[in-house]
Amino acid sequence: MLSDGSWRIIRVGLVGLLLAAAVAGLVLGDTWLWVAVEWSPPAYAEFYARDGFDTPTTVVLLMAALVKAALLWLILRAPVRGPLDRREKALRRLLYLAVAYAIVLWYPVALLPDAVDAAFQLALWTAIDVLYLLVIRWRSRVLRAAAGTMFAVELAGMANELLDELDLPELGSGDIVGPVLMLAGMATIVITVVGQRRDGRWSRGTQVAGWLSVGVYALAILFNVLFVRIPSGSLVTLVVMDAVGLVSTVWIAATAREMPVEGRPADLPPVRRVIRVAVAAVAVLPIIALIHPEQTPHLTYTGRSMNCYAPPSFGDLKPAERDAMFLCRARNTDGGVPPMFPDSLSDQGVLAYGRALCRTEDRDEQKAILTRAGSERPAWGVDPWDLVYVCPEIIGATHPELLRSAEEMRAAETAYITEQNAKCRDPWPRTKGVAQATAKYFLFVDGDPGYMVHDPDDEAADRAAEQAMGKSYEDSVLTGVANSAVLVGHVADIVNLCLTVKALRTAPPPRTAGWDQVNEVPIVSRSGRLTVPEMGEGGEVGAGAPMPNLAIAGKGRYRLRVYVRVDDAGEEQHLVVVFPGASKKRLKLKP
Structure with a gap:
């Protein structure tokens, strides 16, 4: 056994080291302060406070350092000597x-x-x-x-x-x-x-x-x-x-x-x-x-006061409302699908299983927990946007976007769209159109055939759009034409593309050099409008900036020329030029 003097040296040294490390943490940064006070690795600090400590947390950490130093002083007292x-x-x-x-x-x-x-x-x-x-x-x-x-x-x-x-x-x-x-x-x-x-x-x-x-x-x-x-x-x-x-x-x-x-x-x-x-x-x-699980679920949280079909963003919820939102999503049967957990499970049980799911590392572990809970769909697992309500500190570490409020989401979306639009350039900068715009056009990740140039005010707009899409599939061509709608397809396997639209008063020269495909087709404007769909509020598909009216001559017949190319980086660029013209011919200018 160590002597009392050795215990005293260890005691003074460790307690003094703890206090000195806490003071050094104020100078060296939050990570060092966390390690000095909590006695855990720096990664834990980043997990609990990715944006650093605020002032109240720093003050509490310093107070905790004093408390833990005092308790460590008591822990390290030398053992009482005597026969055992x-x-x-x-x-x-x-x-x-x-x-x-x-x-x-x-x-x-x-x-x-x-x-x-x-x-x-x-x-x-x-x-x-x-x-x-x-x-x-x-x-x-x-x-x-x-x-x-x-x-x-x-x-x-x-x-x-x-x-x-x-x-x-x-x-x-x-x-x-x-x-x-x-x-x-x-x-x-x-x-x-x-x-x-x-x-x-x-x-x-x-x-x-x-x-x-x-x-x-x-x-x-x-x-x-x-x-x-x-x-x-x-x-x-x-x-x-x-x-x-x-x-x-x-x-x-x-x-x-x-x-x-x-x-x-x-x-x-x-x-x-x-x-x-x-x-x-x-x-x-x-x-x-003798306490056993309740036969009837004890429903402390119900979520009935919240709109399950249009839930607010996580950042707009108060902490007390998050459990109710998770219960709402866990018991959702919208579309006839079975709920995540059986109705016989109490709210407390659902919340407990939800927090257990937060600690899983793969779908197999989630399936095991859901099976144990009696779920009718254990193989489906649980998505992060559901679990974020019960363990935001875990889900937020890998999906910080799920912690945003509606305002933050709109701001982030606007910033992203602006950034994407800035990457697109007008391929004909010297040819100024009567009306023109350049923007990123966002497509669905899977299965989106392309975008429409159409007359949105045509009474038969929906039917024309369907016919245009059908013709693009039937004829296996880049453009499907149906009166007031033209479906322009994409040639590469992409998520979005750079689109420039220009309305000219007369037909421009072909200028096919540098383009992979150039096609010209007829289109009709019955209302005096021709445009490209824009990304609406909360939408995922459409142009990232306002699109002009390309029917500059009002109602009547127009020609629509589409230029398409894919650059070395795999980015696809489209140029759509619209000008008045009565011809009904389809022209393949290149290749």
């Missing part, structure tokens, strides 16, 4: 292993499969709980039996987590086992602190740390059961809970530190009070064990 038997030595070592895991070992263990972590925790606390029963002088058979029962329930919950990680049949529903595990964890601390008081070797400070640990568990239950989850948008809450959680580590370290029996045991507390605690615990425990 074989069981007491084993318990002390295991408790210090639990302390080391809570502070530093959790990260390397987290790099291993989750099942390894669950198995390690189960093995560690099984050994500790057994040694607790053997080492602590309970001085009451009833109290020892109550402790054994509490420990068994806690270990059963941990075993259930291991079964879940191994994809084996679980002991019960996660919605029930989770709260039971937290309640059992709180109950084991209560019964252990009572045993420490009855034993007499542990100081009042150690017992106070134990009772404070009960408070930490109560906070965890408050956030994870009553509020279903810790608010995802509050990094401050995460930092505070992490700092407060170190209280439990202080208690475990103090329990290991004061293991030797020194002098005479302190006076025992009144027996009646201890017996009442034990009896109450034993009475409550069967009630907890």
